[in-house]
Amino acid sequence: MTANDHRVDTVTFEVAAAALQSAAEEMGNVLKRSSYSPIIRDMDDFSCAVFTADGELVAQADYIPAQLGAMSLVVKAIIERWRARIGDGDAFISNHPYLGAMHLPDVNVITPVFVAGVLVAWAGTAAHHIDVGGVNPGSEGPELEDIFGEGLVLPPVRLAIGGAENEDLIAVITENIRDPRSTISDLRAQRAACALGGERIAELAEMYGMAAVLEVMSRMLDSVELGVRTALLSLPDGTGEAEGHLDDDGRGGVPTRIHVRVAKVGDRLAIDLSGCDQQVAGAMNVPWASTRAGIVYAVRAAVAPELGANDGLLRAVDVEAPRGSVLNPVSPAAVSVRHNTCQRFADTLIRAMAQMWPQTAVGSSTVSFFCCNVGSVSPLTGLPSVMADVVGGGTGATAFGDGLDGVDTYMSNVGVMPTEVVETNYSVRVLKSEFIPGSQGLGEFNGGLGLRREYQIIDVPQRVTFYSEQTHPDFAPKGARGGGDARSTRVTVVGPDGTKVEGLGSKASLTLQPGTVLRVETAGGGGYGNPDDREEFARDHDVRNERL
Structure with a gap:
């Protein structure tokens, strides 16, 4: 037409x-x-x-x-x-x-x-x-x-x-x-x-x-x-490459590699995912629909954030994603924890495009995506209930300002569950919800702060599944253009007797006894630019508000 x-x-x-x-x-x-x-x-x-x-x-x-x-x-x-x-x-x-x-x-x-x-x-x-x-x-x-x-x-x-x-x-x-x-x-x-x-x-x-x-x-x-084609035409042709890692395969195995190559010629963008690891034994695999969603998100964010997102966006993008990889698994591979992998994929794809177009570079946001599901009991009805909560962290800093504190980043956008809702609906008590000073990467602009949240199991034993990423220090959010990296995430379980439960790692499904505390401390965001270039008023603000 x-x-x-x-x-x-x-x-x-x-x-x-x-x-x-x-x-x-x-x-x-x-x-x-x-x-x-x-x-x-x-x-x-x-x-x-x-x-x-x-x-x-x-x-x-x-x-x-x-x-x-x-x-x-x-x-x-x-x-x-x-x-x-x-x-x-x-x-x-x-x-x-x-x-x-x-x-x-x-x-x-x-x-x-x-x-x-x-x-x-x-x-x-x-x-x-x-x-x-x-x-x-x-x-x-x-x-x-x-x-x-x-x-x-x-x-x-x-x-x-x-x-x-x-x-x-x-x-x-x-x-x-x-x-x-x-x-x-x-x-x-x-x-x-x-x-x-x-x-x-x-x-x-x-x-x-x-x-x-x-x-x-x-x-x-x-x-x-x-709009996407016009935006691509305004950007230089080139190639970019980046990789990131998951802590493991969901079952305590070796780190899982996410690798992205991008190439832009004229008004088309090619994305090659063939360097990613094969599908894994645990539930970290990403079905094609979610990988496709990650591409839509990252391309929109880096190329044309002002545009609405509909399926017209993908007409300008070619993708190679071999079957049997962690980003395009074969049924019936488990996928329930695929969102952690999605977050790492989004971060890696954005960093690959920033290598091609340095002016779009930003500090990496947390991809920890801590989630806990609790098979609980409602204090109101006494009936079985299931709690699901997500704890965000810091976004990366940009050329225009500091990152955001304690939000759900990249492809996710959910809020942390209000304490009153947790304690009204489930046999769980929230002991802490607070920002973590010093969890961010420093730079001319600092990354956002991570979150600390503590859940205590009360009344009855409860079946809990929790999982998180970026607990490995090497995989913490990266800074950009000279900015510092953020701290990694920590997950701790403290038993009713006050001693730390060893050997759980960052992912587990287990029954917790009343009095047990599950603590998460999520990563902040990466910094942007040389920390020596930070404005004096911003340094004073950091000190006054105990952010460092």
């Missing part, structure tokens, strides 16, 4: 495109306010988006990049499996890591949007559910060896048929999870969000006509593609 072929004028295009974006954001508001689980309503571990009829993502609410870059693959898997059997009022559910999804707790609920009996679009949500069954409470475990131990695996199947909830499927889900009230309630909240998205698309069709809305969707994809 050329400019002269457009049926929609520029003003109408901008208004309708903004309306689609607004629809995705409004879906997010519905999901957040309707969900039952703290990980969704308090920590914002969910995403919402609108797709074309053939599954291309056109508008998203910026919640979790790790989810949004993958969701269109789920829509396409639904289309491939169901085709002509897709009906108005249907809702589909899937969490299958090898059919477009990410890991089992991130459950996708996707609904078709029909206008005048014709399938014209899709509305979709992805949300982290606190438990989908499996060996461990929380459905994650670094030590697990295949997806069958990680929980209930759902290919694209119908959660609702013609508007009515699929009672048979709900019964199957209910009998395979630890906290069915939370999970089923959250699935219904996801359906409600999708219904709202469908209503907004139908309203646009009534206002402008369906042909115009379809053209707007197509042009939204084209405009992002053009």
